[in-house]
Amino acid sequence: MFYRSEIVWHQLLRISVLVIIDRYGLSEGNLLIDDTGRSRCKRTKKIGKTHKIREKKTSGYVNGQELVF
Numbered sequence: 001m002f003y004r005s006e007i008v009w010h011q012l013l014r015i016s017v018l019v020i021i022d023r024y025g026l027s028e029g030n031l032l033i034d035d036t037g038r039s040r041c042k043r044t045k046k047i048g049k050t051h052k053i054r055e056k057k058t059s060g061y062v063n064g065q066e067l068v069f
Helices: 009-024
Strands: 051-055 060-064
Touching: none
Parallel strands: none
Antiparallel strands: 051 060
């Protein structure tokens, strides 16, 4: 199903950030990449595209966003 790909990850990240900056018209700010998987909260009404994520520590769930490649 998956094939070996020659993706240049640093260029993909750079171009993705440039697209976000352009679409939202940003002129200044801080870029933070969070890959820690920390639990956030169960109520995320104001954050778009969240879904239930299984929390391994408590065997419960939290709402959040995860990227999987």
